[in-house]
Amino acid sequence: MADTLTIALDAMGGDAGADMVVPGAALSAERHPDMRFQLFGDQARIAPLLDKHPKLKERATIRHSDVFVAMDAKPSQALRQGRGKSSMWQAIDAVKLGDANCAVSAGNTGALMAMARFVLKTLPGIERPAIAAIWPTLRSESIVLDVGATIGADAQQLVEFAIMGEAMARCLFGVEKPTVGLLNIGVEEIKGVEQVKEAAQLLRNLNLPLEYVGFVEGDDIGKGTVDVVVTEGFTGNIALKTAEGTAKQLAAYLKLSLTRTLLSKIGAVLAFDAFRALRDRMDPRKHNGGVFLGLNGVVVKSHGGTDALGFATAIDVAIEMVRNDLVNKIKTDMAGLGHANAAIEADALPAG
CATH class of the missing domain: 3.40.718.10 (Isopropylmalate Dehydrogenase)
Incomplete structure (x- = not known):
């Protein structure tokens, strides 16, 4: 190009x-x-x-x-x-x-x-597009999708989101085989709604350019446990807005604490460089841009x-x-998914 x-x-x-x-x-x-x-x-x-x-x-x-x-x-x-x-x-x-x-x-x-x-x-x-957000984490950055395009998703759509997310991760982070997790209410295999558990089974069995690590919980997003967190748009949008609101809340608490007394004001001056580094790390402007996948x-x-x-x-x-070349990466990986699904269906047919 x-x-x-x-x-x-x-x-x-x-x-x-x-x-x-x-x-x-x-x-x-x-x-x-x-x-x-x-x-x-x-x-x-x-x-x-x-x-x-x-x-x-x-x-x-x-x-x-x-x-x-x-x-x-x-x-x-x-x-x-x-x-x-x-x-x-x-x-x-x-x-x-x-x-x-x-x-x-x-x-x-x-x-x-x-x-x-x-x-x-x-x-x-x-079947449906997704919006992928770039999420600042303790490790570096992760991709979370969908954050609002598709409300509700079946297992196949969640697998499609995983493929789109790993393609974006390869573009943005330069990793050859991104780690992917499904957002759930627990890491145990028995937990969660059926479509999420079914998507997990599909991702375990497919040969794709990603490393599926299993279920992740809400606190794993900020930890940066995986490169790509997959969920449907309703949950993803709530998680995104909750994180944005929490960041603003913590910033307000910090400001109040640092200006409460003369001693705290002196401490704020002494720790100015550290607070500036924290502000830069949490600056939403530096993580802006939702990709329509x-x-x-x-x-x-x-x-x-x-x-x-x-x-x-x-x-x-x-x-x-x-x-x-995001678009062609997704095309190629989706073609691989089609071949993998065809092979699984063929294996499931009775002999003879």
Whole structure:
């Protein structure tokens, strides 16, 4: 693949829209001097912002759209009203047409998934796409999926999520055989709902480029016990929001404790470097970017309330997925799953 990639950006997505997207693209342009950018949205709003970043302007084009998807719009409404016209749709369509290598948006998650699935379609063998989050852990980082795309999943879909997750882990972490665990209420084989136990049995018996380690519990996510944690979207989204809320809660507690007395304030000054390192480690902007897995193209969702640094991180994730050929890795592994399932079915047939 050529070194020069083109990134399609929904410039109107997110809480701040172009005011956040353009500076974020400018940061990304500094990190990746070989990238080109297409900014989809209101030219009258984007152009003055682009003038402030001459290095980005040299490698960016504006594709005007005066239709934007509201952050609170229902996916069905956004799909109907923005079809072919909205900045979000056009950014995704650029990937389909081959004008861009990937698309990044901080816009409405449901609308983005609905449009991406409609425009790009799912890969062969993938019944439902998933959103994969990059999760900071004590070890380094892990991938957790699904965090909101698919509510409820049967055993086969959980296996598909495992395959998509390991492909992303190979792209992002450079590991040859990622470790994978199924999120459950305990590590014992008898625990959990039937679809999770059935998925575990399938993963044990399949010859795939992953190392299935068994069930993992909620506290294993933060420990970094495995490279990939697999669950369905309802549970995954609750886990994600709980972790985000807990991090904010702990930060608030810490701030109150450090400013409570004169002695604690002095201690805070003395431990300033340690607290700064902790803040940097927990900074959600440095782990931003949910990857839509299972689509025939790379689409990354940035947090809607992030700033330029966070949006640049989401662009970084998209670039890594393209450069490491995520889509073809999933295609290849899904083909392997199909062959493995066929072999298992053949073995189950009665002799003669």
